[in-house]
Amino acid sequence: MDGYTSSELVSIFAMQGFAGISLFSVLLLMALGLAIIFGQMGVINMAHGEFMAVGAYTTYFMATLTETYFPAFMPYYFVFAIVVAFFVSGILGYLAEFALIRHLYKRPLDTLLATWGLSLIMQQSFRSLFGAREVSPTLPEWLLGSYQPTDMIDIPLNGMFVLGLTAVVTLAVYYLMFKSRWGLRVRATTQNRVMSDAVGINTKKVDRYTFALGCGIAGIAGAAFTTIASTGPTTGTLYIVDTFMVVVFGGAASLFGTIASAFSIAQAQSILEFFISGSMAKVYTLLALVLILMFKPEGLFASKVRR
Amino acid sequence: MSFVYEKIMGGKKGLIGFIILAALILVIFPLFLDSFRLNLVGKYLTYAFAAVSLVLLWGYGGILSLGQGIFFGLGGYAMAMFLKLEASSPENTAIQSTPGIPDFMDWNQLTELPWFWEPFTSFTFTILAILIVPAAFAYLIGSAMFKRRVGGVYFAIITQVIAVILTVLIVGQQGLTGGINGITDLRTLNGWDITSDSAKNIFYFINAALLLMVILASRVVLTSKFGRILLAVRDKEDRVRFSGYDVANFKIFVFCFAAMISAIGGAMFTLQVGFMSPSFVGIVPSIEMVIFAAVGGRMSLIGAVYGTLLINFGKTTFSESFPEMWLFLIGGLFIAVVMLFPNGLAGLWDDYGHHITNKLRFIAKGFSKLVPQSMLRKVEDAR
Numbered sequence: 001m002d003g004y005t006s007s008e009l010v011s012i013f014a015m016q017g018f019a020g021i022s023l024f025s026v027l028l029l030m031a032l033g034l035a036i037i038f039g040q041m042g043v044i045n046m047a048h049g050e051f052m053a054v055g056a057y058t059t060y061f062m063a064t065l066t067e068t069y070f071p072a073f074m075p076y077y078f079v080f081a082i083v084v085a086f087f088v089s090g091i092l093g094y095l096a097e098f099a100l101i102r103h104l105y106k107r108p109l110d111t112l113l114a115t116w117g118l119s120l121i122m123q124q125s126f127r128s129l130f131g132a133r134e135v136s137p138t139l140p141e142w143l144l145g146s147y148q149p150t151d152m153i154d155i156p157l158n159g160m161f162v163l164g165l166t167a168v169v170t171l172a173v174y175y176l177m178f179k180s181r182w183g184l185r186v187r188a189t190t191q192n193r194v195m196s197d198a199v200g201i202n203t204k205k206v207d208r209y210t211f212a213l214g215c216g217i218a219g220i221a222g223a224a225f226t227t228i229a230s231t232g233p234t235t236g237t238l239y240i241v242d243t244f245m246v247v248v249f250g251g252a253a254s255l256f257g258t259i260a261s262a263f264s265i266a267q268a269q270s271i272l273e274f275f276i277s278g279s280m281a282k283v284y285t286l287l288a289l290v291l292i293l294m295f296k297p298e299g300l301f302a303s304k305v306r307r
Numbered sequence: 308m309s310f311v312y313e314k315i316m317g318g319k320k321g322l323i324g325f326i327i328l329a330a331l332i333l334v335i336f337p338l339f340l341d342s343f344r345l346n347l348v349g350k351y352l353t354y355a356f357a358a359v360s361l362v363l364l365w366g367y368g369g370i371l372s373l374g375q376g377i378f379f380g381l382g383g384y385a386m387a388m389f390l391k392l393e394a395s396s397p398e399n400t401a402i403q404s405t406p407g408i409p410d411f412m413d414w415n416q417l418t419e420l421p422w423f424w425e426p427f428t429s430f431t432f433t434i435l436a437i438l439i440v441p442a443a444f445a446y447l448i449g450s451a452m453f454k455r456r457v458g459g460v461y462f463a464i465i466t467q468v469i470a471v472i473l474t475v476l477i478v479g480q481q482g483l484t485g486g487i488n489g490i491t492d493l494r495t496l497n498g499w500d501i502t503s504d505s506a507k508n509i510f511y512f513i514n515a516a517l518l519l520m521v522i523l524a525s526r527v528v529l530t531s532k533f534g535r536i537l538l539a540v541r542d543k544e545d546r547v548r549f550s551g552y553d554v555a556n557f558k559i560f561v562f563c564f565a566a567m568i569s570a571i572g573g574a575m576f577t578l579q580v581g582f583m584s585p586s587f588v589g590i591v592p593s594i595e596m597v598i599f600a601a602v603g604g605r606m607s608l609i610g611a612v613y614g615t616l617l618i619n620f621g622k623t624t625f626s627e628s629f630p631e632m633w634l635f636l637i638g639g640l641f642i643a644v645v646m647l648f649p650n651g652l653a654g655l656w657d658d659y660g661h662h663i664t665n666k667l668r669f670i671a672k673g674f675s676k677l678v679p680q681s682m683l684r685k686v687e688d689a690r
Contacts, residue, residue, distance in 0.1 A: 044460055103646055108460055109371045110645045113601060116594055117641025124634035241471050241590065244464050279479030286472045290465060297457040 012274055015154065020270030022159040022228050025166040028262040029221030030239060031246040032173050032255075037214035038244070039252035040177075040190045041207065043101055044112040047119035048243060049236025051215040054092060054122070055085035055222020056231040057130055063137030075140045078223075082165070085219040093215025097208045105207070119236065126233040134232035143227060158227040165224055169217060174255055176213075186210050249289050250299055257301030265289070324609050325522070332515045332612075342504045349511040349579045351619040352518055354379075356572025358599035358611035359518070360565035363525055365597070366605035367534065368561045369541030370458070374448075374466030375569045375596045377473055378441040380588035382570025384477075384484075385440060387583035388424060389433035390493035390501070410492070415482030424483075430497060437574045438567055445566035449559035456555075458544075467590055474589035489584025493577070502581060514575045521568050522608045528564065529608075537561055569596075598637075601644050604653025613652055 004012065030052055037045045045051075062081040066073050096118060104111045139158065146156045177183040188196045189203045189210075197203050225231065246265055250257030265285060272281035293299070312318070336348050357375045365371050397407040405418050412420070426432045448469065452462055477484045485491070493501065500506060528534055539547045540554050548554045577583045586592065595618075603614020618637070625633040648655050 042460075044463070100642065100646070107645075107649075109463065110649065112371070112460075112463065113597065114642050114645040116598075117638040117645070120634045120638035120641070124631065124638070127634075128631060237590075241467060245468055248461060248464055277479060279475045283472050283476050283479065286468055286475075290468055290472070293461075293465060294451045294455060294457070297452075297455050297461060 011150070013271065016271045016274045017267065018155050018159060020267040021163055022156075023270055024263050024266035025159075025162040026221055026225050026228065026239075027242060027246055027266050028166055028259060029169060029224055030218060030243040031250075031258050031262050032170060033214040033217035033221065034243050034247050035250075035252065035255065035258045036173070036177070036186075036217070037211060038247055039254075039258075040186060041105075041210060041214075042108050042190070043105070043211070044108060044115065045101075045214070046112055046116040046240060047096070047122060047236075048115075048215075048218055049238070049240035050119045050122035050126075051089045051093060051218035051236075052222040052225060052239065053126060053231060053233070053236040054089045055219030056226050056235065057126060057135075057222070058085040058088045058219065059223045059226045060130070060135050060137040060231065063139075067138055074138070075142065078140050078143065081137075082220055082223045085223040086216040087219075089219025089222065090212045090216030093218075094208060094212035096215070097211040101211060102204070102207060123233045123236070130233075132233060134230040134235075136230035137226050139227060162224045162227055165220070169220055170255075170259065173217065177255065182209075245286065245289055248299055249293065251301040252299060254299070254301040257299055261300060321526070325519075328522075328609050328612060329519055332518070333512070337508070337511070342508065345511055346507050346579065347619075347623065348616070349507070349514050350576065351616050352511075352514050352612070353572045353576035353579060354596065354599060354619065355518055355612045355615040356521060356575070357569040357596040358603060358615045359521060359525060359608050360568040360572075361597055361600035362603075362605060362608050362611045363528070363568075364561055364565040365600060366607075367529060367541065368537050368558060370558060370562065371463045371597070372466045372562070372565070373463045373590070373593050373597065374470040375565070376588045376590075376593035377466070377470050378445065378566040378569035379573035379576070379592070379596070380473065380477075380583070380585070381441045381444065382437045382573030383577045383583040383587060384490065384573075385427070385433055385436045385570075386574040386577040387490040387493060388427040389430065390496060390577065391490050392420075392424065392428050393496070394492060394494045409485070409490070411485045411488070411490075412482055417482050421483050437570050441566040441570035442563040445563045446559060449562040450555070453555035453558040453562075458558075467593070470589055470593050474585045477585040477588065485584075487585060489582055489586075491582040491584075493581050496578065501578060507579065510575070510579050514579060517571060517575065518612065521571065522612075525568070525608050528561075533557065533560070598641060598644075600651075602640065602651050604651030604655075606650060607653030610651055610653030610656075617652070 030048065033051070034045065034048050037043050037048065059078070059081040062077055062084060066077040096115075100114055100118065101111060104114060143158045143161055146154050147160070148154055175183075177186065185196070185201050185206050188199075189201060189206045193203055196206075222231075225235075229235075242265070246262045247258060249265065250259070250261030268288070269281050269285045272284060276284075312322070332348075332352065337345060340348065357379050360378075361372070361375060364375075391409045395407065395409045400406045400408070400410065400413070403410065403413040405413055408417060408420050427436070448466070452458075452465065457465070477489075478487050480486070495501060496506075501510070529537075536547065536552060537557055540552075540557055544554055573583075573587070576587070599615040599618055600611045601614070602618055603612065604610030618640075622633060622637070625636060644651060648658075650657070
């Protein structure tokens with residue numbers, strides 16, 4: 001740490017830490033959807049990144065529409081875009097489950113191949129609909145700008161907004177999965193499908209809505225993603241491995257584990273990035289994760305189950 | 308002899324399949340394709356090594372590795388490093404500020420050869436490295452995972468992450484690895500010009516012969532007692548474990564064997580194509596290799612070769628004429644393979660192939676009724 005004064009170091013940590021929090025928010029939003037789909041249902045959804053891209057493109061589409069037809073609505077469209085992104089991705093997820101996933105519940109490794117095929121089709125659709133170059137929506141005024149607690153620290157507002165959004169979504173997921181009747185049915189179905197069927201739970205319906213919910217949350221992640229980076233047809237692929245890593249590292253069925261692992265991965269990467277190159281930061285972060293997973297194959301916060 | 312016939316060739320059916328494949332790649336392709344297309348097929352056949360390795364690992368072992376690109380890349384890079392050092396002799400690189408080191412190192416202000424490049428001046432070492440380094444790496448990963456009973460989905464994800472780590476590392480360490488461009492501009496192998504058409508043809512035949520040998524070797528492994536235990540592990544791992552076998556060792560062995568096969572493919576790729584880059588190491592190529600095996604049939608070593616050829620031919624023809632259709636097509640194919648014919652082309656043949664042969668036999672029977680019985684008797688007698 002030579003060459004930096006202590007106050008500089010504090011600012012670096014604050015700034016990089018906050019950059020890490022933006023990454024954490026998107027990773028967590030992505031991972032929440034995947035934790036439901038992979039952690040609860042056991043489906044390896046390689047198209048999850050593309051469902052996020054659907055959310056991002058929906059936001060872009062809404063922004064363009066608003067800009068052209070109702071410029072006066074610009075300050076408020078983003079909130080609606082989040083909701084629309086949730087529903088568009090969710091409905092697509094519902095259809096994907098109906099057409100594809102439901103036939104493959106007994107063959108988890110095959111869901112990987114089928115959803116990889118789905119992701120290729122979705123990528124090409126983005127390219128055909130929106131072009132190959134990256135796009136980013138015009139953000140409302142109130143999301144730009146930044147907050148400056150000291151001279152050296154500069155915290156962008158969009159990051160704070162995304163953080164708030166993440167908190168809301170996480171709480172909603174927590175309530176849905178662990179406090180509501182519906183969540184009870186989901187957990188019952190995933191733990192013992194036959195028994196759940198026997199006690200009168202419509203397990204097929206539960207599966208379909210669970211998958212749709214996971215994809216819908218990916219759509220929200222996509223809307224949030226547009227505030228920090230631009231979206232291209234292959235954006236989803238870039239994030240899918242990281243997201244799987246978050247879910248696996250945290251312990252597939254544990255909500256707290258997912259949060260903790262998204263936070264540690266994002267922070268490790270973001271802070272390391274300042275001191276060594278970005279690519280090496282990623283290498284070290286992932287390497288550390290693989291090593292830890294070798295000692296704790298079930299993830300950091302796996303629920304203890306007898307198997 | 309009967310051992311060879313039954314075990315390695317797989318009886319009559321296996322022998323016929325093998326002969327057809329050998330005739331196709333050793334005789335028919337070289338006769339009917341110009342040297343450009345033949346070189347393309349040669350490139351596809353190097354991927355087929357990886358696909359065959361996945362049949363062993365995934366079809367028979369039940370272990371889905373999404374990291375065969377790692378081993379393909381290790382083999383390919385080992386060969387590329389040797390060729391690059393040969394291409395950067397002090398005379399050839401006299402214009403550099405430090406002559407005698409590969410050009411990309413010079414661009415990245417390196418003044419001496421990194422230590423791990425040093426031994427690659429030896430051809431023998433390179434060949435050993437192609438076989439041993441990937442196997443050793445696979446042993447490390449395999450023993451760390453299988454001994455702790457990490458399997459299935461988790462294994463797939465972790466191998467995928469390792470593939471990402473390796474790609475990022477190669478791309479990031481430009482001075483040591485050539486970065487995103489990879490190791491290019493390879494010219495000679497022990498003084499022999501590898502860019503000429505005749506050299507490429509020779510590599511094609513070496514490549515095809517090696518592939519056939521790898522298929523035979525895999526058959527030996529699969530028909531041995533080891534192969535049968537491997538199948539048992541795939542189907543009921545716990546039961547095999549309770550019978551007193553160390554399940555992990557079987558998985559580690561097949562993982563190392565598969566890694567070695569993929570690495571041979573990678574090394575042949577470098578020779579055939581003349582360069583190696585990180586785009587053959589990461590997630591996308593690794594998943595594509597799984598698809599080759601899946602389309603060909605995850606339970607068929609020969610099917611994997613056909614799957615590889617078919618997909619790559621399709622990719623080349625389609626992406627030339629309808630670039631935007633190709634992804635839709637291949638995506639749809641993935642889905643169709645998984646949902647409609649999980650055993651791939653080989654499975655289709657098994658399901659419908661005997662239908663065709665039965666029909667032929669039926670027609671032949673009909674014909675035999677038309678032929679006077681006395682003539683048939685003569686044929687019988689002659690036998």
